[in-house]
Amino acid sequence: MSRSQLKMLAVITMLIDHVGAIFFPSVPLFRIIGRLSFPLFCFFISEGLLYTSSIKSYLTRLFFFSLISEVPYDLAFHGTVYYPQSQNVFFTLFLGLAAIAILHTYLIARPAPAVLLAVACALLAEVLHTDYGWFGVVLVIIFYCFKNYSTRGMLIFTVFNTGYSLLTGTIKLYAALAGFPILAYNGKRGKWNWKYFFYAFYPVHLLILYLVHKVAF
Template sequence: MTNVVNRSAVDINQEKYVKISTFVLKIVALIAMLLDHLEGSFPNTFPVVFGWIGRIAIPVFMFCVIQGLIHTGNTRKYLFRLYIGSVVMSVGSFILQTFFSKAQFQIADNIFATFFLLAVLITLTKTKLTPNKKVRLWIVFIVIQIISFLLIIKLQTVSRSFAYLANGLLPNIITSQGSILFLMLGILMYAFKNNRLKFSVMYVIFCVLMFVSAVFSGFTVQNLFYANYQWMMIIALPLMLAYNGEKGRSLKYFFYAFYPLHTWILFLIANFVQRK
């Protein structure tokens, strides 16, 4: 009986079941993100199905960030790139929204901040250090989180744009996009990265909980399919399970640049159209 169980566990992780590199996953997630942002910027022009498709973007990108962190040859440089992405996104968006202070559509998200925090949390967890050094690092992280949270909350009373900028410069686990919930998902994805069955069960449970949470807001088609449809991220699971452990082509700076650039372009177009 033990042999059968072990054989099943091995089969679940065999390469014959997988065939997609992180490059392909990123391209799929990028397209999904673009469709989602088009629908969000122009809800009267693009169908809600674009938003449904867009639900796969964050979990797939998060999966790729985790794989990148696992396979990087230089963790510090990897963390630095994610942090710079967060800073560039926040500073650029702050400048735009300061210049267009009366714009109807605002930029509220910065997924780089969330991914940076996730990478930091995973690094703190897996780094092999003496207990004393690890405790000191966790204390530093917690202190920074407390300071950033208090600063962001204070700035919220002054200007949402300044609070947004602060969150990009000092990413906070509570105020960043997706908040603690998505950071927990990312940590669980990392924890079960070597077992497809456990990974799948965890992810399905997470999506079911998202669905149940949406139901509490109203068990209606309008609510579940047009308002609170984050649970549709379930469709990202087959893509992540199809990962073949390979990087594929390397266009990392393209992916880093696309996120802020397309967000800013859509911001300008949406507000230009709204003004007419």
């Protein structure tokens, strides 16, 4: 699978997940299918670090979309424009990127501070109550650390996801299925290069789902 195909799979499964969460919360199939999306997005954060021409611009872009996604996220899932107890997933991905950017830049020269700062990013995600919290940041780190060992990386991901799922909710076990399309990834960009589409889709689709739910119910 190409990068664009894998991203489209992530977007589609995310949409299915959010439709289920907002409209059909008692139907688990939507959430099961949706478990594939988050590991795929974490994988792309680690891939993006390798392909970006500017880590600073990449971080800035993620943080910008974190900010503009917060109101649609709060409206869609909490029915209010401001819900400080939960932050959208872009914040998690931003902190995941920050963690691997630190490791990428400083791990060889200054290993102890680099590891401590990466851990701090995971802890900050938990303190801020970002979607998926520390787990999401660590997942990005896992994909980054095993970028050259795909099979081994998927095994570590599966074990890590299984342990986390048994502690927090067994439906998350299905996220391990994301390992199959990731292993099928061929490293090529693919036909589509809709970079900003994938960023904008998150806040836009949440706002649309909120409005449809508001009108329908």
